Amino acid sequence: MSYSIDEIKMSNKIFYYLLKHGELKEGESELYKSYSENENITQLVKEQGEASESFVKKYGGVVYLIPKEENDFLGYSKAELKKTLCKSSANDKDYYLSQFVILTLLVTFYNSQGISSKSRDYIKIGEFLNIISDKLNDGVSRSNEENSGIAFKNILERFESLKSSDKKTISKTTKEGFINTILKFLDDQGLIYYIQSDDMIKTTKKLDSFMDWNLLNKNNYDRVLRALGEEVNE
Amino acid sequence: MDFSFLDVQHIRMKKIGAYALLFRNSIAKGTWKKYGFEEGYEQDNLIFSVLLYIMEQSLKEEICTIDYIGNFIDEVNSLHFKKEMTYEDCKELAEFIVNTILCDEGKAMYFAAFNFKLGEYESLNISFIKNKMEYIEGVRRVSYSLTDDGYSLLLSTLEIEENLKMTIHEIVFKMHLEKASYDKAVDDIKNIFNMLRIRVQSMEEAIRKIKENPLNYSTQDYRNMMEGNLELLKDSKKKFTLHRELIEEKINEFIEKDIHIKELNEEEKESLNNLKIIENYLSRTIDEDQRILKKHFDLKDIYGKELENISKMALIERFNFKSEVYNKILDNPEKLDNIELFLRPLLKMDPRKIYNINKALEYQKSINEKSLEKDEFLTFEEGDLLEEENKRKLEKLEKYKGVIEIILELGRERGSISLGEINSLINENEVLMNSLIPSIQIFREVIIEMLKNRIVDIGEIKEERKNIVESGEIEFQLNKSILEILDTNKSLKRISKIKVEKIIDNCDVKLEGLKDEKGVIRNFICSDISFEIIDGGFKL
Numbered sequence: 001m002s003y004s005i006d007e008i009k010m011s012n013k014i015f016y017y018l019l020k021h022g023e024l025k026e027g028e029s030e031l032y033k034s035y036s037e038n039e040n041i042t043q044l045v046k047e048q049g050e051a052s053e054s055f056v057k058k059y060g061g062v063v064y065l066i067p068k069e070e071n072d073f074l075g076y077s078k079a080e081l082k083k084t085l086c087k088s089s090a091n092d093k094d095y096y097l098s099q100f101v102i103l104t105l106l107v108t109f110y111n112s113q114g115i116s117s118k119s120r121d122y123i124k125i126g127e128f129l130n131i132i133s134d135k136l137n138d139g140v141s142r143s144n145e146e147n148s149g150i151a152f153k154n155i156l157e158r159f160e161s162l163k164s165s166d167k168k169t170i171s172k173t174t175k176e177g178f179i180n181t182i183l184k185f186l187d188d189q190g191l192i193y194y195i196q197s198d199d200m201i202k203t204t205k206k207l208d209s210f211m212d213w214n215l216l217n218k219n220n221y222d223r224v225l226r227a228l229g230e231e232v233n234e
Numbered sequence: 235m236d237f238s239f240l241d242v243q244h245i246r247m248k249k250i251g252a253y254a255l256l257f258r259n260s261i262a263k264g265t266w267k268k269y270g271f272e273e274g275y276e277q278d279n280l281i282f283s284v285l286l287y288i289m290e291q292s293l294k295e296e297i298c299t300i301d302y303i304g305n306f307i308d309e310v311n312s313l314h315f316k317k318e319m320t321y322e323d324c325k326e327l328a329e330f331i332v333n334t335i336l337c338d339e340g341k342a343m344y345f346a347a348f349n350f351k352l353g354e355y356e357s358l359n360i361s362f363i364k365n366k367m368e369y370i371e372g373v374r375r376v377s378y379s380l381t382d383d384g385y386s387l388l389l390s391t392l393e394i395e396e397n398l399k400m401t402i403h404e405i406v407f408k409m410h411l412e413k414a415s416y417d418k419a420v421d422d423i424k425n426i427f428n429m430l431r432i433r434v435q436s437m438e439e440a441i442r443k444i445k446e447n448p449l450n451y452s453t454q455d456y457r458n459m460m461e462g463n464l465e466l467l468k469d470s471k472k473k474f475t476l477h478r479e480l481i482e483e484k485i486n487e488f489i490e491k492d493i494h495i496k497e498l499n500e501e502e503k504e505s506l507n508n509l510k511i512i513e514n515y516l517s518r519t520i521d522e523d524q525r526i527l528k529k530h531f532d533l534k535d536i537y538g539k540e541l542e543n544i545s546k547m548a549l550i551e552r553f554n555f556k557s558e559v560y561n562k563i564l565d566n567p568e569k570l571d572n573i574e575l576f577l578r579p580l581l582k583m584d585p586r587k588i589y590n591i592n593k594a595l596e597y598q599k600s601i602n603e604k605s606l607e608k609d610e611f612l613t614f615e616e617g618d619l620l621e622e623e624n625k626r627k628l629e630k631l632e633k634y635k636g637v638i639e640i641i642l643e644l645g646r647e648r649g650s651i652s653l654g655e656i657n658s659l660i661n662e663n664e665v666l667m668n669s670l671i672p673s674i675q676i677f678r679e680v681i682i683e684m685l686k687n688r689i690v691d692i693g694e695i696k697e698e699r700k701n702i703v704e705s706g707e708i709e710f711q712l713n714k715s716i717l718e719i720l721d722t723n724k725s726l727k728r729i730s731k732i733k734v735e736k737i738i739d740n741c742d743v744k745l746e747g748l749k750d751e752k753g754v755i756r757n758f759i760c761s762d763i764s765f766e767i768i769d770g771g772f773k774l
Contacts, residue, residue: 227575
């Protein structure tokens with residue numbers, strides 16, 4: 001197969017745009033059109049993605065650049081994630097708590113087996129805090145924690161030791177503050193709308209698409225097994 | 235026995251389900267008692283008035299936040315219900331009604347309706363209001379509006395079924411016109427207008443739904459919408475235009491009468507007034523009719539396109555998030571260790587920056603005190619104050635521009651002006667003073683920047699700015715501000731050069747009664763300065 005120099009130039013432009021913005025929408029008409037209508041360009045951009053340890057995928061009319069799991073340059077490594085989510089003096093408990101919070105947020109929103117996995121429209125911060133508490137308690141009673149390194153008991157203690165406050169605060173010693181950092185991060189990543197004046201979390205179309213077509217996709221089930229440290233059946 | 239009368243039960247149940255869910259969400263909630271709404275009927279009345287308020291706002295296509303709803307409850311309460319509630323209580327009650335009763339905390343609401351044709355229960359999704367993020371004065375807020383279900387619930391309390399409804403309203407409207415009961419005809423035409431607007435909104439809603447997930451929008455919905463539109467649009471424009479002509483004729487009759495008799499009695503005056511309202515609404519109705527036509531084609535386009543997009547995806551199967559992931563973690567927290575692997579596709583890092591050593595050779599501008607101050611602010615307050623901070627910066631920037639604009643205007647009128655002359659002008663005029671010297675710091679900074687430049691050649695800086703990449707930061711730059719002023723203020727367009735110099739021979743100028751940033755009043759002594767404005771030739 002042969003490619004023209006114009007196609008290669010255009011694909012480079014598109015890939016650079018993706019690097020910069022993470023996604024390509026219809027509004028960028030020239031780039032978007034080239035990607036969608038010229039198969040050669042689609043192919044070239046996907047190849048560039050492959051060479052950069054990423055996927056280039058189009059979900060619901062938007063082209064996304066998605067770092068592969070092992071990509072520590074474009075993706076977040078565990079250490080960087082910890083640094084971002086928990087700030088300086090954090091210990092492992094904080095980190096696991098933050099992971100648990102994100103996971104709980106996702107499972108609360110995407111627990112439907114219908115046409116889409118999305119099961120609710122929004123959640124209020126107060127309710128979300130309660131859900132986290134409940135689920136941590138649930139975890140304590142369900143898990144057998146005698147010999148394990150990570151224990152829900154510790155994580156729950158960490159969470160409950162954060163003060164609860166009626167007032168909106170961003171101090172990290174309160175539950176609201178701790179959650180605030182995480183939600184801000186997810187908002188910056190374009191995954192949720194965190195509307196502080198109304199204490200509300202809504203999900204973006206990006207997150208909806210990613211959950212439906214990528215994270216919960218049966219074809220990507222191996223990733224779950226690896227993340228959970230289970231055997232992968234090839 | 236023939237049970238065919240039960241065939242459409244599940245369709246009827248959608249309406250019933252709406253009521254049922256609404257009352258189920260409200261009944262036995264202790265919160266009501268807190269605000270003194272003890273009886274069920276009191277609660278139901280308030281719920282529906284709130285819904286009607288949201289409908290009113292939706293129809294006007296205006297923003298409707300919790301604060302608005304709180305205000306509404308506050309007003310209604312002080313006028314009618316007279317419960318002992320403070321304004322804060324009203325806001326909390328609004329939050330409770332919207333969040334708990336109308337939205338069920340954001341969970342999707344379902345009502346099971348028995349389908350006698352299939353012999354099983356069908357889950358019907360029902361939602362009354364939807365919400366959207368809006369920026370109000372730069373702050374993110376949630377604004378509520380009615381969904382299709384919400385409209386249909388409210389309309390069914392007074393009005394009738396969709397397409398049929400239009401025709402009936404029209405017939406009534408015509409009847410009222412014929413009988414010359416114009417006050418009633420006003421209501422009719424308002425109803426017709428509202429109905430068209432609801433149609434437009436429901437198409438917008440359909441477009442939104444389709445964009446979110448085309449599979450959520452069934453082909454049946456699509457068909458109903460499309461056929462309904464065509465039905466509605468058929469000769470509607472012709473009809474409304476005819477109506478309008480008729481009304482114009484009637485108005486003219488009145489006006490002629492006015493000329494002849496000079497005096498209309500009260501009743502006639504009111505009729506004339508009503509006729510004018512009707513005419514106004516008819517024109518708007520015709521506009522709305524056009525909007526429907528446009529949206530009709532939009533919807534068609536989008537549905538086709540999104541279906542094409544999704545067709546590749548539709549075959550993807552999903553595993554159960556809860557049982558396959560979440561519950562496994564609840565059973566064994568060890569598994570949290572590497573869970574970030576699962577989340578990785580969601581997150582993208584900003585690539586590391588690479589330093590270009592050539593930057594070191596560029597002309598270095600001193601970072602002034604102010605921006606240092608602001609940097610500090612951000613580091614401990616995090617980004618959430620950023621929006622507010624930017625707003626404040628913009629306001630300040632406007633003040634800077636105000637100062638420059640006034641100097642330029644004053645200078646241009648006279649060719650040149652000195653600070654001493656300006657001083658005597660502002661002593662007479664307080665308004666001028668406030669906009670020329672909003673605070674000493676701002677005024678000083680502008681003058682210092684101008685003195686630093688001495689001569690500003692508009693042509694030159696225009697050329698210069700073409701090659702500059704905007705940093706996007708909001709800070710005061712003299713050249714940029716001057717260009718912006720020249721762009722917006724037509725009387726200053728022809729300025730080609732601005733010269734600013736100290737006048738060494740003159741004695742010092744004493745500016746009196748100036749405010750500094752904290753609002754403390756101080757005097758200010760400085761050397762005299764001249765501002766010379768040179769106009770260029772005519773520009774094309």
